[in-house]
Each structure stands twice: as C-alpha cells, then as structure tokens.
Amino acid sequence: TTVDPVYGYQQMSFYNGFYKEYCYTDLFCFTKEGFPLGAVVRAGNAAPAEGSLAMLDRVTNALRAKRKRMKIHFAADSAFGSEAMYDY
Numbered sequence: 001t002t003v004d005p006v007y008g009y010q011q012m013s014f015y016n017g018f019y020k021e022y023c024y025t026d027l028f029c030f031t032k033e034g035f036p037l038g039a040v041v042r043a044g045n046a047a048p049a050e051g052s053l054a055m056l057d058r059v060t061n062a063l064r065a066k067r068k069r070m071k072i073h074f075a076a077d078s079a080f081g082s083e084a085m086y087d088y
Contacts, residue, residue: 001048001079002026004041014044027051029059037063048079053088 004024006013013022025046029038037059040051056074063070076085 001046002028006044012043016044027055029055049082049085052076052080053084056085056088 002025003016003019003021004026005019006022006024010024013024015022016025019025023044025042025044025048027038027040027042027046027050028036030036038055040055042051060072063072076082
C-alpha cells in the first residue's frame with residue numbers, strides 16, 4: 001500500500017489518519033526483482049490490506065494461465081499477514 005495525495009475534491013479520495021492527508025491508497029504487487037504484477041487505485045480510507053487477497057488471486061490466475069506448473073511463493077507480513085492470505 002502507498003499513498004497518492006490529492007489536491008482538490010476527487011471522487012473516492014478521503015482523509016487518511018495514518019498519512020494525515022486526503023488521498024487514495026494504492027495497492028501494488030511486485031516480483032522480488034521489482035517487476036510490477038498488479039496495481040489497484042483504492043479509496044483513501046481503505047484498510048491497508050483491503051483487496052489484497054483478490055489481487056493475489058488475479059495475479060496467480062494470470063500466471064497460471066501462461067505457465068501451469070510454475071511455483072509461486074509470496075511473502076505477506078504486517079497487515080497482509082492474515083489467516084486468509086496464508087490459507088490461500
């Protein structure tokens with residue numbers, strides 16, 4: 001999750017107490033080498049891991065569609081280290 005500050009009254013931008021500004025809280029997924037696999041622009045009041053399981057599922061399905069036997073490992077800590085993520 002990262003912050004994308006807004007300047008004005010953009011739709012779905014909200015005040016985020018952690019970042020102390022009006023913003024969007026974008027969600028990204030990268031390979032360990034830094035290659036981007038997915039991105040979602042989320043409302044400024046989204047929880048840190050909100051939508052992460054859905055993103056992981058989309059990325060995993062896209063990778064599996066191209067390489068069915070590929071081993072996929074993911075790291076999830078902090079807010080992303082939930083039981084649902086590890087069960088997935």
